[in-house]
Amino acid sequence: MEQNTDTGPKAKRKDTIMELIIDTADLDAIKELDAFLTIAGVTTNPTIITKSGKSPEQAIGDIIDYLAPDQKLFVQAVSTDFDGIVAEARRVAGLRDKNSYVKIPVTREGLRAIKAVHAEGIGVLATAIYSPEEAFLAAMNGADYLAPYVNRMCNYGDGVEAVCDLIDMLAVQGMEAKVLAASFKNVDQVHKLILAGIPAMTVGPDVIRAMVDHPGTEIAVNEFTQNWKAAYGRETLFA
Numbered sequence: 001m002e003q004n005t006d007t008g009p010k011a012k013r014k015d016t017i018m019e020l021i022i023d024t025a026d027l028d029a030i031k032e033l034d035a036f037l038t039i040a041g042v043t044t045n046p047t048i049i050t051k052s053g054k055s056p057e058q059a060i061g062d063i064i065d066y067l068a069p070d071q072k073l074f075v076q077a078v079s080t081d082f083d084g085i086v087a088e089a090r091r092v093a094g095l096r097d098k099n100s101y102v103k104i105p106v107t108r109e110g111l112r113a114i115k116a117v118h119a120e121g122i123g124v125l126a127t128a129i130y131s132p133e134e135a136f137l138a139a140m141n142g143a144d145y146l147a148p149y150v151n152r153m154c155n156y157g158d159g160v161e162a163v164c165d166l167i168d169m170l171a172v173q174g175m176e177a178k179v180l181a182a183s184f185k186n187v188d189q190v191h192k193l194i195l196a197g198i199p200a201m202t203v204g205p206d207v208i209r210a211m212v213d214h215p216g217t218e219i220a221v222n223e224f225t226q227n228w229k230a231a232y233g234r235e236t237l238f239a
Contacts, residue, residue, distance in 0.1 A: 019200035023182060025059045025067060029205040041072030043202040045103065066095060074125050076103035076135040085113035093122045099146065103127040106134045116140025119190055125180060132166040139170060141178035145200065149183035160189055164196045187211050
């Protein structure tokens with residue numbers, strides 16, 4: 001029998017395409033990026049919503065009004081006790097007919113709440129994750145998505161490597177939870193996790209723009225336009 005010695009990125013190919021999610025409550029930024037990119041949804045958190053300049057109800061409502069039904073919305077619980085988290089999770093689940101997920105931090109109360117709301121059929125994104133172990137335990141409790149804070153984890157070691165370990169841990173154990181990496185500081189962190197086969201990531205508008213707006217591309221386009229105009233006196237393909 002021929003042995004498969006394929007290694008590297010080709011060995012990690014999968015059937016599903018990574019979900020790219022925008023991490024913001026800025027409706028203008030959501031509209032801007034969704035117009036030319038394939039965006040799977042929007043994540044928010046309490047800090048992001050406070051920066052929107054709107055009431056929580058308005059900020060969340062505006063996003064809901066804009067999103068297509070198949071785009072996902074992730075809203076974080078603010079309460080920190082079990083009963084409060086569960087109550088807020090139920091409210092989040094009722095915001096839309098489908099594709100609404102409650103974000104729950106992986107504290108002891110949060111892990112308890114993840115078990116409870118999962119049993120009710122509510123979608124959960126376990127968040128504020130700083131280690132693969134925290135994430136794995138949340139997956140065992142039924143979390144659908146796991147949000148490790150990549151850049152913040154770099155304060156305690158190699159955040160990218162830790163997330164890669166988490167991906168492997170879930171695969172080895174046959175867990176269905178998806179890693180939805182969060183807290184990116186630069187494009188290189190995004191690059192490495194895409195290469196590692198990350199199932200989903202939520203990225204702030206500034207980092208997404210940096211992924212798109214490479215200065216070399218603008219230089220090349222300007223050169224093409226200038227050469228064309230010099231030769232044909234116009235900036236369009238056909239007269």
